[in-house]
Amino acid sequence: MNKIYGFFFDISGDYAHFRHIFTQSFFDTLLAPPKTTISGILAAALGYDDEIEVIDLNERVLVGVKIIKMSGFAQEIINIKNLKEKTIQFTPVYRNLIVKPIYRIYLGLEDKELIHMTREALKSPKHPLYLGISEALATIENISPIDSIKEDSTLTIESITPVIDEGNLPSHKVDKRNFIVPARRYHTVKSFKLTKRGRLPHEYIDLIMFYGGYLEFKKPIDVFQIQDERVALF
Known part of the structure; x- marks a missing residue:
């Protein structure tokens, strides 16, 4: 593997919503931003307006996520257009929100x-940054220095983890904090492609997300070490 450079930053907001695309009767949320959302945040900071640039960035960057804090969940009712009707009609739908989340985002790039451009852009973003929806403005803090990152392995991890080996699924070990969210497997989009019909999903990924405690595997998994933290990048 070529040399990879990386850093992390913390992103927070009053609310967040990362649409779980496989829920229809209501809008459920992933616990943390998927790769495509993180690439969108980076692209907004860099000032990318061309969708091809955003898709290319998503292909080049490795990302990891750890949920630092969240206070709970809330629900709101939103009105969405019913495209099946001949006249414009709106349907009320419940949307789940994450309350006061803080995420640590890890990045890795060979370029x-x-x-360096990305790190500088996060200090002074060209466009507003959001946690999934335009109502959820985001704040960036705690940007670490850039360093070369190393491959490693571990039996335990505190970051969101992709499912690589069906025979080595983890157990969720819980600490004594008051509020936890049990580990859950989410099937979501990893990348998009541009077609004549517009942007469409290209690759999917299964991610294990949780809040509180850590994941423990039966066999060591491959991870990366960034600033003395072992994290899964995908």
Whole structure:
């Protein structure tokens, strides 16, 4: 593997919603931003307006996520257009929100110039940053220095983890904090492609997300070490 450079930053907001695309009767949320959302945040910070640039960035960057804090969940009712009707009609739908989340986002890139540009852009974003929806403005803090990142392995991990081996699924070990969210497997979009019909999902990924405690595997998994933290990048 070529040399990879990386850093992390914390992103927070009053609310977040990352649409779980396989729920229809109501809008459920993933617990943390998927790769495509993180790439969108980076693209907004960099000032990318061309969708091809955003898709290319998503292909090049490795990302990892750890949920630092969340206070709970809330629900709201939103009105969405009913496209099946001949006249414009709106249907009320429940949307789940995450309350006061803080995420640590880890990035890895082989392109040293781009990783430096990205870090500088996060200090002063060209466009507003959101946690999934336009009502959820985001704040960036705690941007770490850039360093080369190393491959490693571990039996335990505190970051969101992709499912690589069906025979090595983890157990969720819980600590003594008051509020936890049990580990759950989400099937979501990893990348998009541009077609004549517009942007469509290209690759999917299964991610294990949780809040509180850590995941423990039966066999060691491959991870990366960023600033003394072992994290899964995908």
